[in-house]
Amino acid sequence: MTEHIVTREKGETKGRFVIRKEGAEAELTYSITTPTLIIADHTGVPDAFRGTGAGLALVEALVAAARAEGFKIVPLCPFVNAQRKKHPEWADVFQA
Numbered sequence: 077m078t079e080h081i082v083t084r085e086k087g088e089t090k091g092r093f094v095i096r097k098e099g100a101e102a103e104l105t106y107s108i109t110t111p112t113l114i115i116a117d118h119t120g121v122p123d124a125f126r127g128t129g130a131g132l133a134l135v136e137a138l139v140a141a142a143r144a145e146g147f148k149i150v151p152l153c154p155f156v157n158a159q160r161k162k163h164p165e166w167a168d169v170f171q172a
Contacts, residue, residue: 078128082137093137100124104134104156112147113171116156135159142169 080095088108095102102121106114116138121131135156142149148171151157160170 080133093134095130102130115150116153119153119155139166139169
């Protein structure tokens, strides 16, 4: 797996975690519903990132932010939800 640099772009009601490489972007978008609850909307990983662990790196960045900032995640995105199921140690940041 490749080491990825994940950056975060955050607005008032929406945000995203992004990995950029050679003009391509992998992203995990989210909606901010309250200061303590966000919805993981979508994870998009272009073919240039396939097999590099980019998707997992984006979810790990989201989980780390949730722990640092004290918000819970609603995993609407199927990829985020699948990763949640594979990582029971993340249960503390996902809304039950």
